[in-house]
Amino acid sequence: MATNIDRIKSDLDRLVALGSLLDLSMVRSVVSEEEFEKLMNGVVPKDKLKAFIKKLPKFNASYEAWYSEALVLIKQVLPDRVANFVSLYEKPRGRKEVEYGNYVIQDYLQGLVVTQYGKTKVETSAAVPQFRQQLAILKAAEARFASSLFEIKQLVQADVFDRELGSARELLKNKFVRAAGAIAGVVLEKHLRQVCEDHGVKIAKKNAGISDLNELLKAGSIIEIPQWRHISMLGDIRNLCVHNKGSEPTSEQVKDLLDGTDKILKAVS
Structure with a gap:
């Protein structure tokens, strides 16, 4: 599964990048050299513009392959936009009759220009917004894919944490109190670390523990004071289970740690 996900992401990135170049190639074909230079002003140095244009993919030669690949990916990632994507082609x-609003990319590829009474009614430039809309759909698929990956990651992680807490509850049931508390503490620490990462909170300390992560989340206004106090209390019980060999944690304390960790998993994200 991971291999397929990596491949799809790589293909999407490549197709979006190629699509951006095809957009420039199409624009170059429908405007004058002077107009294109103005459009590229500040994007590509003037002394390198000719070399840049020369390296642009030829739209007519590259589009069909791009379209076919992009369509397959959109069917996988954003199926509700397939009909729209196809209709633009x-x-x-x-x-x-052909008008500006229904001119499509197939018309452009055939070089179709519509005249009426000796005047140009629709020209190939009408395909530019159509292709840009296709590219926008592909970018939306890219964004949706990134969002889906995040959702998948969250679901998988939630399942792992649930199973680990289940194991801890089973240990507690069988009187392995310290072991149950240690597992719950690990789950809590992993979750807090993930919340920090999701919110872009920088973790400077190399081996940051529950207390360190709790302080960072409070400083970043990601958790409120009551949650901060609750996590502090849970951290104290976890430390009692792992570090304090002179005092035994009670079953009630570890049950509080398990229940509290379960609550934090659901309330803090």
């Missing part, structure tokens, strides 16, 4: 059935 294919000539609409029953189209009686």
Whole structure:
């Protein structure tokens, strides 16, 4: 599964990058050299513009392959946008006349220009917004994929934590009090670390523990004072289970740690 996810992400990144170059290639084909230079002003140094243009992919030669690959990925990641993506490429059935609004990329590829009474009614530049809309859909698929990965990661992690807490409860039931508390403490620490990462909180300390992570979350206004106090109390019980060999934690204390950790997993994200 991880291999497929990496491949899809790599393909999306590559297609979005190629699509951006195809957009420039299409624009270059429908505007004058002078207009294109103005558009690229500040983007590419003037003395390198000709070399840049020369390296641009030829739209007509590269688009079909790009479209086919992009369509497959959109079907996988954003299936509700497939019809829209296709409609920007294919000539609409029953189209009686070509207008600016229904000019599609197939028309551009065939070099279709519509004239009326000796004047140009629709020209190939009408395909530019159509392709840009396709590229926008692909970028939306990229964003959706990133969001899906986050959701998958959260679901998998939640399942792992639930199973670990379940194991801790079983240990507590069988009177392995310290072991149950140690496992619960690990789950709590992992969760707090993940919350810090999700919120972009920098963890400077190399081996930050529950107390350190709790302080960071409070300083970042990610948790409120009552939650901070609750986590501090849970951290104290965890330390009692792991470090304090002179005093035995009670079953009631470890049960509080297990229940409290379960509550924090659901309330702090």
